[in-house]
Amino acid sequence: MYDYIIGKITNIKNNAIVVDNNGIGYLVYVSNPYSFELNKEYKVYIYQQIMEDANNLYGFKTIEEKELFLKLISVKGLGCKMALPILAVGSIDGIMDAIERENVLYLKKFPKIGDKLAKQIVLDLKGKLEFIGVGISDDEVETSNELREVLLGLGYKEKELKPVLARVDTSLPIEGQVKDALKLLLK
Numbered sequence: 001m002y003d004y005i006i007g008k009i010t011n012i013k014n015n016a017i018v019v020d021n022n023g024i025g026y027l028v029y030v031s032n033p034y035s036f037e038l039n040k041e042y043k044v045y046i047y048q049q050i051m052e053d054a055n056n057l058y059g060f061k062t063i064e065e066k067e068l069f070l071k072l073i074s075v076k077g078l079g080c081k082m083a084l085p086i087l088a089v090g091s092i093d094g095i096m097d098a099i100e101r102e103n104v105l106y107l108k109k110f111p112k113i114g115d116k117l118a119k120q121i122v123l124d125l126k127g128k129l130e131f132i133g134v135g136i137s138d139d140e141v142e143t144s145n146e147l148r149e150v151l152l153g154l155g156y157k158e159k160e161l162k163p164v165l166a167r168v169d170t171s172l173p174i175e176g177q178v179k180d181a182l183k184l185l186l187k
Contacts, residue, residue, distance in 0.1 A: 002046040002057070009036045015084075017059065019044055028059035029080075031088035035061065049080050058084065064166070068092055068129070075124045077117055086110045093167060096129045100163075129163070147177050151185075160185060 005028070007021035012033045018025045019042070028044055036042060044059040045066040058080055060066040065087060072083040086095065089110055098106035099122055107118035147168065151161055164184045168177050 002048050004043055004045045005059075006041065006043045008041050009038055012036060012038060017044075019059070026057055028057045029084060030059045031065075031084050047080075056080065060087075064092055068095065071125055071129060072121070075117075075121050077120060082112050086113070096163075096167075099125050099129060100127070102126065146174060147181060150174070150178055151181055156185065 005019050005021050005026055007019040007026070009017050010020045010025060011018035015033065016027055016029045017033050017036050019028055020026075028046065030036070030044075042061070044061070045063055047058040047060075047066060047069060049056045049058065058069065060069060069080075069083055069087060072078055072086060073080055090098075090106075094106070097103070102122045104115065104118040104122065107113055107121055108115060113121075148158075148161060148165060151164075152158070161181075164181050167184055168180045170177065172180065
């Protein structure tokens with residue numbers, strides 16, 4: 001099983017990219033191939049789907065996008081080819097928010113997602129979309145701990161903070177992170 005591939009993008013197709021790694025071109029299906037630039041090196045997180053008649057690679061720019069994809073394909077009746085367009089059309093935060101709020105109308109706007117499947121997505125994933133501590137560096141952990149302490153000091157409970165901390169932009173100064181976290185908490 002592959003976790004990621006680092007390589008240069010040598011070809012962009014309408015639903016996939018070709019990632020060259022040590023002279024081997026990997027065809028990787030992605031949600032938005034035009035977000036990649038030709039001849040530029042990327043770290044592409046990979047999900048490998050092995051079936052009786054196919055061996056497909058699905059790629060993602062971030063680990064959070066990959067984790068959401070894995071959660072989506074765990075839903076009964078939702079396969080890889082249906083989950084990928086969801087990531088192309090919607091933002092990670094928007095999709096997660098729609099699931100947590102049981103917003104079936106938002107989920108139905110995605111291709112091939114009807115009322116029944118939208119309700120199944122909510123049923124299977126509500127309360128299970130936390131990406132705490134996934135793929136973060138030591139600096140981000142330190143910043144996250146500082147942000148956690150500030151928010152706890154403002155009276156928020158640890159349970160409320162878990163889904164929010166992973167979604168805050170850690171490249172911002174602490175003041176900006178607090179503002180982002182408060183916006184997410186007040187949704």
